[in-house]
Amino acid sequence: MPRSIFRHALCASVVTVALFAGSSVAVADTKNYSVTAPDGVTLAVQESGNPDGPAIVFIHGLLGSHLNWDAQLKSAALHRYRIITYDLRGHGLSGKPTDADAYRDGRRWADDLATVIQSSHARNPVLVGWSLGGAVISNYLAAYGDGRIAGAVYVDGVIELKTDQIVVHPEVYRDMISPDLKTHLDGERTFLGLCFHTQPDRSTFERLLANAAMASWDMQSAVQSMTVAASEGLSRTRVPVLLIYGARDALVKARPAIARATDLNPQIQSKLYANSGHAPFIEEPDRFNRDLAAFIDTASAR
Template sequence: MRLSPARCFAMLLLCFSATLFASDRKYTVTSADGVVLAVQESGAPQGQPIIFIHGLLGSHLNWEKQRQDPALQRFRLISFDLRGHGLSAKPTQTEAYRQGRRWAEDVAAVITASHAKKPLLVGWSLGGAVISHYLARFGDKSLSGALYVDAVVELTPAQIPAHAQVYAAMTSADLATHLDGERDFLRLCFYQQPDAVTFARLQASAAMASWEMQRAVPLMQVALENGLGKATIPVQFIYGKHDQLVNPQASLARARNVNPRISAVWFANSGHAPFLEEPARFNQQLADFADSLR
């Protein structure tokens, strides 16, 4: 059977697309201290790599609106569940979470195992602190840029608004109190609350997080001056103007105090999670920033 030129071209295009856009990959990597981390990939295997780092009580599910956006499929989209979260291992020792180098080594393990060349790191909330720990431990020579999203710059009262009852409930030994605290924390993440299905999934994911991790993280010292302060790669901060979990103005001011080159973008209709509250704009901003790093 002889194929027409148009049919041949269509078949070639199909084969090219199948090669360029692989199906989702899921695998595990082992960090320096033996903690096993769950990793997920989608998008173009040969595309510019973007590594997403979620926040406290999150998981890779936080990035679904990025992973599912057709406009971002030209990038290699890599996410992983932080230690103590999601499908990753959950050590019971406090030091596994208090020492910033361990979080840094998790990122390094993902970069090494995925063979991601010059990735852009995107860190949300606690994920921003994780980026700073990585920069302090490994420098920025293996990165193309860093995007901090409503990031924790330092764990200080000036930068972290007080929600004493919520945080106390989250670490309560009473299960009902604990779960109610997780729910209330999630509510504080949003200025535009997500739909019921999305919120239920996020709440279930939050319930999987390690209690030991939740107790230890507030005691962590963020490596700011030696991390973010010494970064020479492009760094951008995104903040929702209605953030209730991080003080955006104080946090950005402190970050710029150690690194004046930081650029900033404000999302007027978002709280702590602009990638979920204003995903179309966030994804365009992400793509523009990634393209500027080429």
């Protein structure tokens, strides 16, 4: 082989090896394990990304699971972070207690999040909570403070379960807890459709609908009266907090929710996505992932 050709081939091989090596660091195999909350509920936890990068804990919303974050798990912009997801109690692969107090008591959801952070040994993670996940963050902040986190992102998060902040859909929530299976499943389909201004592709919607069908009926009934300690949690928080809401949200009133949160804590920053509904991380994933990465880099550098 001529020397020049050999040299080019060698360089190409080195570059290829480097690319594969970088990819293996950035996209580690998914790690699955379970942890146990203080009240005995088993929580399914998943990890991926760069195990040595800044940590993110993603907290999904009502009727979801870790599968909601598929666009983030696949994002090249986020592969440099240690990504931790878990299924909330009553959802996905986590335990589904039948006691209503297991869902009404917001402190228990806070304890779950604290258990995930402690058990995963996540160092100063950024918390990212969608919808109900925002209420979980508020309850965590009220119970545990912000000493073990770098920041928090509310994604169309529930600030308070009040009619001035929540769009009322009484017939939908009634059908979701119906003992009649068809009515129940139709209610969940309607709820899921309300999550999007721009509907996802059929395959994604069907997966999310199957995801919703796994959620506990007991949870869906009890969580509607869940305690949310937003005033205690957000008002005392000193780490950076970012609110990302879709302006076309059909479940949470974006501007009143943002106004209430910033009233509790004037240091909170917010972004309003004009073309998104309740799920901007699915509807506008590239923009969301860029905004999230910028926030994490700033928060982790403090």
